[in-house]
Amino acid sequence: MIDRSIMDSCASWSSSSPSSSETLLGLLLRSKLSPRSCGSGEYAHELLRECAARELNAFLWISLIAVTAYLVGKVVRLARLWIGGSRIPGPPSSSFYGHCKLISRGNLVDVLSILHEKYGAVVKLWLGPTQLLVSMKDEGLVKEMLSKAEDKLPIVGRTFQLAFGRSSLFMPCFDKVQKRRELLEAELNKRLHEKAGVVSTKVVDSIMEKMRLLMAKGSVDSNVLSQHMAFTVLGATVFGEAFLGWSEVTAYEELLMSISKDAYFWASYNVTPFWRREFWRYQGMCTKLKYLTQKFVQLCEKNYERCCHLDEKPKIDPTVGSSLAWSPALMPDNLVSKELNSQFNPSEEPFANIMGVMFHGCLTTASLIGDIFLRLASNQELQDQIYSEIVTARRLSQKEDYLHLDEMVLLFATIYESARLLPASPLLQRCSLNADLHLKSGTTIPAGAVIVVPVQLVQMEGLSWKSDSSEFNPHRFLSRAEKGSLSAQLSGAAEDGVSKKSSNVLDDRRNHAAYLPFGYGTRACVGQKFVIHGLATLFASMLEHYKVRLKQGCEGDLKPAHSKRALERLPSLEIVFVKRNI
Numbered sequence: 093m094i095d096r097s098i099m100d101s102c103a104s105w106s107s108s109s110p111s112s113s114e115t116l117l118g119l120l121l122r123s124k125l126s127p128r129s130c131g132s133g134e135y136a137h138e139l140l141r142e143c144a145a146r147e148l149n150a151f152l153w154i155s156l157i158a159v160t161a162y163l164v165g166k167v168v169r170l171a172r173l174w175i176g177g178s179r180i181p182g183p184p185s186s187s188f189y190g191h192c193k194l195i196s197r198g199n200l201v202d203v204l205s206i207l208h209e210k211y212g213a214v215v216k217l218w219l220g221p222t223q224l225l226v227s228m229k230d231e232g233l234v235k236e237m238l239s240k241a242e243d244k245l246p247i248v249g250r251t252f253q254l255a256f257g258r259s260s261l262f263m264p265c266f267d268k269v270q271k272r273r274e275l276l277e278a279e280l281n282k283r284l285h286e287k288a289g290v291v292s293t294k295v296v297d298s299i300m301e302k303m304r305l306l307m308a309k310g311s312v313d314s315n316v317l318s319q320h321m322a323f324t325v326l327g328a329t330v331f332g333e334a335f336l337g338w339s340e341v342t343a344y345e346e347l348l349m350s351i352s353k354d355a356y357f358w359a360s361y362n363v364t365p366f367w368r369r370e371f372w373r374y375q376g377m378c379t380k381l382k383y384l385t386q387k388f389v390q391l392c393e394k395n396y397e398r399c400c401h402l403d404e405k406p407k408i409d410p411t412v413g414s415s416l417a418w419s420p421a422l423m424p425d426n427l428v429s430k431e432l433n434s435q436f437n438p439s440e441e442p443f444a445n446i447m448g449v450m451f452h453g454c455l456t457t458a459s460l461i462g463d464i465f466l467r468l469a470s471n472q473e474l475q476d477q478i479y480s481e482i483v484t485a486r487r488l489s490q491k492e493d494y495l496h497l498d499e500m501v502l503l504f505a506t507i508y509e510s511a512r513l514l515p516a517s518p519l520l521q522r523c524s525l526n527a528d529l530h531l532k533s534g535t536t537i538p539a540g541a542v543i544v545v546p547v548q549l550v551q552m553e554g555l556s557w558k559s560d561s562s563e564f565n566p567h568r569f570l571s572r573a574e575k576g577s578l579s580a581q582l583s584g585a586a587e588d589g590v591s592k593k594s595s596n597v598l599d600d601r602r603n604h605a606a607y608l609p610f611g612y613g614t615r616a617c618v619g620q621k622f623v624i625h626g627l628a629t630l631f632a633s634m635l636e637h638y639k640v641r642l643k644q645g646c647e648g649d650l651k652p653a654h655s656k657r658a659l660e661r662l663p664s665l666e667i668v669f670v671k672r673n674i
């Protein structure tokens with residue numbers, strides 16, 4: 093029986109409050125107290141009502157306990173964050189909103205640089221009453237943290253989810269992405285060992301063709317070409333080479349690039365801004381990209397089935413590029429088919445991972461290609477040295493379309509050094525969502541704190557880079573080989589200039605504690621080996637036939653804008669390709 097006093101108080105409440113008559117509880121109580129209930133023959137009805145009232149009571153109690161437990165948990169977490177944060181050195185919070193107002197996107201690295209000088213290798217900064225940012229600069233600590241802190245900030249997951257739907261890559265929680273990361277990494281690394289290399293001759297030819305087309309105007313915008321190169325390499329890897337011949341490939345590229353410009357902006361809203369028209373325009377672009385992705389995959393599947401099962405020569409469909417229509421086995425060798433065959437999480441959308449990889453891969457790879465172009469264009473001596481490597485490698489190559497990349501140590505060093513000086517993102521960010529992070533030095537970072545590494549500071553001020561750390565010097569990644577290089581041994585020309593240069597060996601950049609353009613540890617970039625080999629192949633093929641120059645008059649513009657502490661991106665410039673007389 094429900095306690096009488098509770099019933100009485102409920103009854104008086106029910107009669108005094110008009111809205112209570114609308115609730116189930118109000119209805120039940122009213123009917124219990126009405127004179128009709130005293131009539132005979134309503135025992136079963138009464139029992140039912142009592143049961144319902146009991147259940148409702150229990151439900152309310154459980155809800156109350158759950159909400160209280162949730163709030164207590166939040167308060168405990170907050171208290172731990174405050175206590176943990178107070179033990180980390182850093183400026184005291186000046187207002188309720190912390191230092192949030194002092195910081196804009198552009199000057200965060202500058203602010204952190206000043207704070208590190210004042211407070212040491214680990215610095216805290218309150219960005220609000222519930223947001224603690226911890227920045228780390230010490231090389232050893234950074235690597236330890238990156239190995240231990242497995243989660244990412246929720247905004248990363250929100251960006252990808254808003255644009256491409258639920259996926260199992262680029263999500264904050266490590267457990268949710270671990271399997272998919274491993275699969276993708278294994279698939280990408282498998283290509284390193286394939287004879288055709290990570291970037292096939294067909295892909296290189298397609299890029300060279302585009303470059304010649306763009307050159308018809310006299311010069312090429314370095315950003316436009318870099319973006320196209322990155323998109324072509326990623327597109328061919330993810331969807332297969334047929335993608336390059338698809339009639340809608342240009343629309344796909346434009347759409348992806350437009351989405352990438354706005355993706356982080358829309359994800360930065362705490363409440364999705366449904367009321368803004370521009371947001372719906374952005375969502376429209378995302379939907380169109382999903383539709384195009386699905387359309388291409390379905391075309392491939394149809395084509396594949398026709399070829400394999402019906403044993404019929406595929407017809408050329410005018411809506412599809414010719415290379416797609418005639419390619420005999422499209423599905424087995426691309427990432428899409430692997431992706432569709434291995435859905436770990438039923439709630440994820442089928443193409444979300446694919447579009448996520450295209451998005452991240454294109455943005456980061458394009459920016460690295462752009463930097464390399466400008467480094468090469470402004471350094472003719474470096475280009476000549478790399479060209480010597482290419483000539484040696486070509487001499488050693490058995491087949492016309494295959495170059496010994498292993499011999500091109502200076503080319504690899506140029507890629508490493510470009511990535512070091514201008515990493516894709518100025519901050520590496522991690523967090524430990526559920527547990528405090530204990531570091532060997534005794535520092536404890538409370539769960540939920542945003543942990544960042546100002547990559548540019550670590551890579552430019554780190555002890556491992558010596559005094560010329562802000563200079564572009566690819567030779568820092570080279571050291572002399574004891575016995576000479578493979579090319580020197582094979583050519584038997586140990587005394588000439590070329591073989592002396594090629595007797596350099598490439599340092600494993602993992603030996604550098606402060607090399608972080610691809611991150612490090614549990615959430616490090618899974619595409620780094622693939623992308624470095626891919627870019628080496630592309631640049632080797634390009635530089636073998638062309639010299640890269642800055643357009644006349646642009647030479648003076650090649651100064652990266654310096655903020656007080658950190659380098660910003662190189663500007664986009666017009667470059668010119670001059671054919672070599674081979």
Ligand code: HEM
Pocket residue numbers: 238244261262263269273276280449452453454456457458460515516517520521609610611612613614615616617618619620622623
């Ligand atoms: C120049 C090109 C690239 C750069 C500079 C780059 C850089 C990065 C960085 C800094 C991270 C975060 C690492 C960390 O937090 O420790 C990352 C993550 C990742 N990268 Fe890349 N990346 C590049 C290209 C690629 C490509 C081509 C692919 C795939 C084809 C790829 C796949 C991934 C994936 C899947 C992650 C997410 C890892 C995770 O959240 O667990 N990346 N990348």
